[in-house]
Amino acid sequence: MQYSEGEAQRAKKPGFLFVATTDGLLYFVNYHTRQVDKIIQIHEGPIEALVAAPNNEFYLTASRSGILRIWTTDFENLKSEVNTGNEITHCDVNSDSSQICVLSAPMGTVSVLDLESSSYNVVLRSHMDNVTDLDYNQMAGKLITVGEDYCVKVWHAENMEQVNEFVSENDLPIRVVSQNQGVLGQGITSEDSDTLVAIGFKSGFLRILDLNEMKIVHETLLFQSPVMDIEFSLDNKFMAVFYKSGKIVIINKERPGQFQPVKNIDYELPNQNYCSLSFSTDSSLLANISSNANTVTVWETRNFSLRYHLDVTGDVISKIQFAPNGKDLVLLTTSSKLKFYRLGASARDTELAHIKDCYGITDMECLDFQISRNNRFILCAGKEGVIKVYDYFMRGEVIPSTQAFLGHYKHPRRLVATKDLRSVFSVGELNGIYKWAFYGDASSPEDITQHFEELESDRAAKASLTEEEKEQQRVGEGLFGQEELATYTQQQLDKFNENL
Secondary structure, eight states, X not given: XXXXXXXXXXXXXXXXEEEEOTTSEEXXXXXXXXXXXXXXXXXXXXXXXXXXXXXXXXXXXXXXXXXXXXXXXXXXXXXXXXXXXXXXXXXXXXXXXXXXXXXXXXXTEEEEEETTTTEEEEEEEOOSSOEEEEEEETTTTEEEEEETTSEEEEEETTTOOXXXXXXOTTSOEEEEEESOOSSOOTTOOTTTTTTEEEEEETTSEEEEEEXXXXXXXXXXXXXXXOEEEEEEOTTSSEEEEEETTSXXXXXXXXXXXXXXXXXXXXXXXXXXXXXXXXXXXTSSEEEEEOGGGSEEEEEETTTOOEEEEEXXXXXXXXXXXXXXXXXXXXXXXXXXXXXXXXXXXXXXXXXXXXXEEEOOSSSSOEEEEEEOTTSSEEEEEETTSEEEEEETTOOOSSSOOEEEXXXXXXXXXXXXXXXXXXXXXXXXTTOOEEEEEOOOOOOOOTTGGGOSOOOHHHXXXXXXXXXXXXXXXHHHTTOOOHHXXXXXXXXXHHHHHHTO
C-alpha cells in the first residue's frame, strides 16, 4: 500500500492510495472520495512489495515470482523490468534512488540491484533453518557449516562471503570436521590435502569434500546409522567415524584419494546422545566415549589394542578432547564439569591419573568446549547463551577467571576458534553464524609438551630424586636426543672403566 503524491503533495494531501493484491492487481483509491477510480494488472502473481522512490521519480513493485518492475509515477509506462530468478519477500529503494535492496527469505539472500550499472549482486547469504554444526579449515581459511535446511555451505572466514554451497535434498548433514585442526603432524605439508573436510549424514553416508577443488572426492556408506562424530589423526594416516548405533570405524587414508576401513570398534550399551572421538597430538592414541556415556576407552593406533579404560560412574560424558600438550585428556560432563586426566609416562602405566575437576564452567549445561591449539585457552558454550573463555590451568582466586561473549538469541551449540585466535565462530538453534573478536594470545609455549599442571605426587617424587636418578629417568623416558644419548653412554662407560 502506498500514497500517490505529485501535485497533491503541494496541497499537503495525497491524491491516490495504491493497494496491491495477491492477484497482481493495483487499485487506485481516490483519497478524497474514498472511491476506487481505476484497477490495472501490473503483475501476473501476488505482489509482495510496492515502494515509492524517495525522489518521487518512480514506483517499484515486486512479485513473489521474482519479478521487479519500475513504473512511472502514474503507472502509465513500465520503465524497467528485472527477473531475479528467486522468490522475493520484500524490497526497498535507497535514499538517492540509485539502488534497490531485495530480500529473498526462501533463498536466504539479500541482494542489491544497482540502477546505474545495471548490476545485480548477492551481498548476504544464510542458512534457511537451524545451523547445527561448523568447522574451520586453517589451510584454506574457510568456514564450513551444515544446517537443517539440508545445505552444506562454505564461507570465506575473513569476510564471511559464501564461497560455495552443496545441497543434499534427501539426506540431512549432521557433522562436519576439517582435517588437521591442531598442530600439524610430523611430515605434513600443504601438499598432503590438508583442505579435506569430512561430512557425516543422517543416513550414514560419509562424504569427503576437497576445498581446493570444491568437489566431493569420496563417499561411502558403511552403516545405516547417523554419523555423530568424525576425527582425523594429525599424522594424516587415520580417520575415525562414530555412528549413533555405537559403532566406530577406523579408516586408513595414507594413500591419496583412498579411504580404506581397517578396524571396527563396537561396545555394549551405547548412549546414542553422546558420541565423541579424539586423537592424541602424536596420533598414537584414540579415545572415545564408551558404554552408558560414563566410561572412556583409549586405544593404541599402531594395533588398536586397548590402552586405558576409564570409569567415571556418576557423571555423563558429553565430549572428550586430548590437550595439545600431549599429556592430558579432558572430559566434559552434562553437569558442566571439566575433568582433567594425565596420560601415563610409559607403556607400563595402565591407568589415567586424575588431575582435577572444574565445576560450573557455565551457569547451565555446557554444550561444547574446545582447547585452543596453543594449549593456552579453553572455550565453553553454555545453554544460558554465553560463550566463556578460560585459561587452560583454570587460574583464579575463588573461581577461575573468564572472558564472556553474550549475544546469542537462544544458545550456542557448537563453537570453533581460528588458529591465530583472532576470531571465534559459534552456531546454535534459532541463531545464525556468530563471529566474535577474541584476539587471544596466539603464541605457543616455549615447549608445549611441558605446558601442563604437575601432579602433587610427581612434584614430591622429583624433589626426592638425586641428580644421577634424574639422568637415569630421562634416559628411561626417552628424552635424550641421539647426540645426548651418545654423550651419556660415553660418560657411563668412562665411569665403569674408572671403577675397574
